[in-house]
Amino acid sequence: MINKKKPEEYIRKILKDEYHDEWKKIFNDSALLQYLNLKSGAIHGNSKSRRSLANWYAIYAILNFYVNDGFVNNRKKYSDFDGFTYSELFNFQRIQYGGAKLQNHALNSRVNGEMADKITNDHSKYIIVRNGRKYLIHPDFIYVDGKDIAPVVLKIIKKYQKILYDKDHEFEVKLEELTTEKDLTKQRIQLKQLLTEDSEARIFEIISYCILETHYKGEHIFIGYTKESIKEEALRLYKTGRTNANDGGIDFVMRPLGRFFQVTEVGNYDKYFLDIDKINRYPLTFVVKTDKTAAEVKKELMDYGTEKSGGMKVLESKYHKAVEDVITINELKQWMDNMSEEEIKSTISEIDHYYKFEMNML
Known part of the structure; x- marks a missing residue:
């Protein structure tokens, strides 16, 4: 696994609040956390990085249903599960902030390709497992050192949403002042x-x-x-x-x-x-x-x-x-x-x- 960069401050704080002294080890051992950290460039005002909301929301949608359906800390039950339907995942993405125009590329290939190319260097194991028109996140990416990190990942994604929303709202205020x-x-x-x-x-x-x-x-x-x-x-x-x-x-x-x-x-x-x-x-x-x-x-x-x-x-x-x-x-x-x-x-x-x-x- 390649650790591309230091964790963003908002990710570090969430991990530290949850895992205390273990947070660095959890981060370093998690390809999923490193991937989300890599995709966080848009929170910086001088970043040209795209917001990559399709990638974030593909992961968000699956983990949202994963948590709501009671799979947290129940790896055996999840391993027997055949996946969440495309329609429920896609509809969930579309109602998220900035997600109204999203397509299905992230679910079908983009997240898997980027994860393998930029984080794991392993194209033999994909994070998003596709089963016809159903999708799962491979449990090896959800469990880190025996801990189910799905609830924490959801906190990170929601915080990323909030940061982007606040940035957009800040410009909205300036634009209102400009027009009036x-x-x-x-x-x-x-x-x-x-x-x-x-x-x-x-x-x-x-x-x-x-x-x-x-x-x-x-x-x-x-x-x-x-x-x-x-x-x-x-x-x-x-x-x-x-x-x-x-x-x-x-x-x-x-x-x-x-x-x-x-x-x-x-x-x-x-x-x-x-x-x-x-x-x-x-x-x-x-x-x-x-x-x-x-x-x-x-x-x-x-x-x-x-x-x-x-x-x-x-x-x-x-x-x-x-x-x-x-x-x-x-x-x-x-x-x-x-x-x-x-x-x-x-x-x-x-x-x-x-x-x-x-x-x-x-």
């Missing part, structure tokens, strides 16, 4: 304060889209198939789906130029070029959650592209051309300064709309 503020100068200041390196990843993506959409619709180009059909058109930016979706690096698309935008952050340039490779090195504009200058980030990307090409000039050229442009927090704030009162109010209205859409509040 009448003074334009104060609105502009409050909006800028939401754009920081510590902004939650989804919030940054929503705000950056709304600023970019407002900025570009004020720009026009002349386009047409023939000289006679050339006409003036405003640039239009479209979101391609939900924030933090697994979309191959395309977060926004611009019409009619066909520019692709990806929202990301400084820290892992290999991820940038993985996305570039996914779309066959089609040029990307990176919207980066950083206070670094755009020129600084672009130079780092160029240097990384040179290194990644391994000395092959043809690859180096393709990687360099694939970085079409870089936009950072600095540009977003600068463009905000140039917005009219009407544009600022429109941007705030769009942020309010997309935030509520992402939170399934509409």
